[in-house]
Amino acid sequence: MYRPGSIISFFTSLYRDGFRNMTWGKPLVWLILLKLIILFGILRVFFFKPAMSGLTDEQKSEKVGNVLTQPHHTDTLNLLTD
Numbered sequence: 001m002y003r004p005g006s007i008i009s010f011f012t013s014l015y016r017d018g019f020r021n022m023t024w025g026k027p028l029v030w031l032i033l034l035k036l037i038i039l040f041g042i043l044r045v046f047f048f049k050p051a052m053s054g055l056t057d058e059q060k061s062e063k064v065g066n067v068l069t070q071p072h073h074t075d076t077l078n079l080l081t082d
Contacts, residue, residue, distance in 0.1 A: 019025070052060050 052063065055063070
């Protein structure tokens with residue numbers, strides 16, 4: 001049986017050694033990270049505006065309450081157009 005401290009050190013060394021010995025894994029990990037940064041960082045800032053910008057807190061809560069209480073809402077973009 002492993003002690004709690006040795007289990008953590010075992011998994012950290014396993015992760016560290018496995019990542020050190022990767023050949024194709026390192027470039028793929030960096031490519032995935034770059035893709036996530038582009039998707040969530042750059043595109044979100046320039047192309048996606050907040051859905052309820054310009055509304056007061058009272059208007060926002062009323063709009064969310066209306067959307068939640070309407071039965072079987074199939075159009076998810078209705079929040080933006082109401």
